[in-house]
Amino acid sequence: MTSTFQPTIETGSASTTPAPATPAAVDRAEARTAHNYHPLPVVIEHAEGAWMTDVDGRRFLDLLAGYSALNFGHSNPRLVEAARAQLGQLTLTSRAFIHDRFADFCAELGDLCGKDLVLPMNTGAEAVETAIKVARKWGYDVKGVPADAARIIVASGNFHGRTTTIVGFSDDPDARDGFGPFAPGFDTVPYGDLAALEAAITPETVAVLIEPIQGEGGVVLPPDGYLRGVRAACTANNVLFAADEIQAGLGRTGRTFACDHEGVVPDLYVLGKALGGGIVPVSAVVGDRDVLGVLAPGQHGSTFGGNPLACAVGTEVVRMLAGGEFQARAAELGDLMRERLEALLGHGLVGVRVRGLWAGIDIDPALGTGREICERLMARGVLAKDTHGSTIRFAPPLVIEPADLAWGLDQLADVLAEAR
Numbered sequence: 066m067t068s069t070f071q072p073t074i075e076t077g078s079a080s081t082t083p084a085p086a087t088p089a090a091v092d093r094a095e096a097r098t099a100h101n102y103h104p105l106p107v108v109i110e111h112a113e114g115a116w117m118t119d120v121d122g123r124r125f126l127d128l129l130a131g132y133s134a135l136n137f138g139h140s141n142p143r144l145v146e147a148a149r150a151q152l153g154q155l156t157l158t159s160r161a162f163i164h165d166r167f168a169d170f171c172a173e174l175g176d177l178c179g180k181d182l183v184l185p186m187n188t189g190a191e192a193v194e195t196a197i198k199v200a201r202k203w204g205y206d207v208k209g210v211p212a213d214a215a216r217i218i219v220a221s222g223n224f225h226g227r228t229t230t231i232v233g234f235s236d237d238p239d240a241r242d243g244f245g246p247f248a249p250g251f252d253t254v255p256y257g258d259l260a261a262l263e264a265a266i267t268p269e270t271v272a273v274l275i276e277p278i279q280g281e282g283g284v285v286l287p288p289d290g291y292l293r294g295v296r297a298a299c300t301a302n303n304v305l306f307a308a309d310e311i312q313a314g315l316g317r318t319g320r321t322f323a324c325d326h327e328g329v330v331p332d333l334y335v336l337g338k339a340l341g342g343g344i345v346p347v348s349a350v351v352g353d354r355d356v357l358g359v360l361a362p363g364q365h366g367s368t369f370g371g372n373p374l375a376c377a378v379g380t381e382v383v384r385m386l387a388g389g390e391f392q393a394r395a396a397e398l399g400d401l402m403r404e405r406l407e408a409l410l411g412h413g414l415v416g417v418r419v420r421g422l423w424a425g426i427d428i429d430p431a432l433g434t435g436r437e438i439c440e441r442l443m444a445r446g447v448l449a450k451d452t453h454g455s456t457i458r459f460a461p462p463l464v465i466e467p468a469d470l471a472w473g474l475d476q477l478a479d480v481l482a483e484a485r
């Protein structure tokens with residue numbers, strides 16, 4: 066494996082005697098902020114590739130990659146150049162006018178997905194909302210569902226974003242409690258249970274919306290054949306399959322899309338995170354004309370969706386993925402990560418789930434919470450984030466050097482050994 070993915074970064078370990086992160090800088094950041102996050106106490110100043118440096122010059126290996134938004138690494142030279150060139154040219158027109166970066170982005174992203182049409186938005190939640198609207202509109206206009214009767218099947222343990230509609234069909238009390246009333250029209254079935262999903266389909270069902278791998282849930286892999294079964298059930302019942310690939314897609318799992326692992330093509334791809342190259346928020350819903358074509362002017366939109374800067378970066382992202390090198394690298398590094406993590410089963414880990422360069426690990430609760438382990442990792446120069454309770458997710462930038470990844474996982478082994 067060459068280092069062409071990270072041409073400007075020198076590799077190596079973080080400082081060997083890490084001190085706690087600058088308390089003053091942490092306090093200042095927290096003082097005037099709504100506390101809807103509980104960040105690790107570190108204040109990052111710059112970053113390149115898989116390495117971040119804090120305000121005191123300490124280096125940290127990034128094993129989160131902005132929840133997969135940084136699949137191509139921090140300050141990826143190709144993406145930064147695309148953004149820089151576009152900044153001096155044109156940044157926003159709104160969709161009232163057409164700009165010269167729009168056509169390529171939509172055509173090339175459509176080609177990557179094997180679909181006709183692209184509807185660009187900004188954040189992931191907006192793309193999910195878009196998919197919900199498209200599915201309902203399709204249900205009424207094409208499937209013939211009676212007005213306002215459309216239902217969408219979702220899975221337990223899902224994470225699709227933070228809007229009021231989306232948290233309404235979450236089953237995470239933190240995400241949902243205190244934010245009702247919620248939009249009706251969603252039916253929840255256990256994730257991975259095909260029979261339950263099939264049984265939940267009614268004549269009013271317009272779509273099944275699932276993550277092909279549940280990211281926030283802790284990198285939860287469905288049983289083999291599940292996605293194929295969902296596809297078949299949707300086809301048989303004239304229901305759309307909307308795959309939320311916002312975190313799983315675009316190279317993370319070793320394939321372009323997580324659905325590719327089962328050779329499954331959904332009706333709607335819901336994309337975000339890495340599509341913006343870690344530079345700007347870019348999301349999209351991608352589908353064929355018979356589905357996405359149901360929207361007419363004025364029925365949906367976004368002031369910033371598909372803006373020139375987003376399209377310039379997004380097009381470069383699509384071109385980088387079209388070559389397949391990042392997917393191959395994710396698969397190869399994923400094997401290394403799987404081997405290292407599985408070796409820790411019974412030595413501090415009680416669960417390991419890996420697909421490509423993406424892992425959910427369950428810490429033996431006797432050793433501490435996921436948060437405590439992440440704090441100990443931070444003290445050793447590794448940044449990762451717990452998701453639920455004792456589960457930690459690893460999603461390193463796909464450009465990470467194998468030696469750095471191995472070093473980061475050594476730190477985990479040491480932290481677990483210390484805690485035992």
Ligand SMILES: *Cc1c(COP(=O)(O)O)cnc(C)c1O
Pocket residue numbers: 132187188189190191193224225226227276280281309310311312313337338
């Ligand atoms: C992050 C995420 C979202 C929401 O994306 P935002 O850009 O934070 O709105 C939706 N679905 C999945 C699977 C995600 O991982």
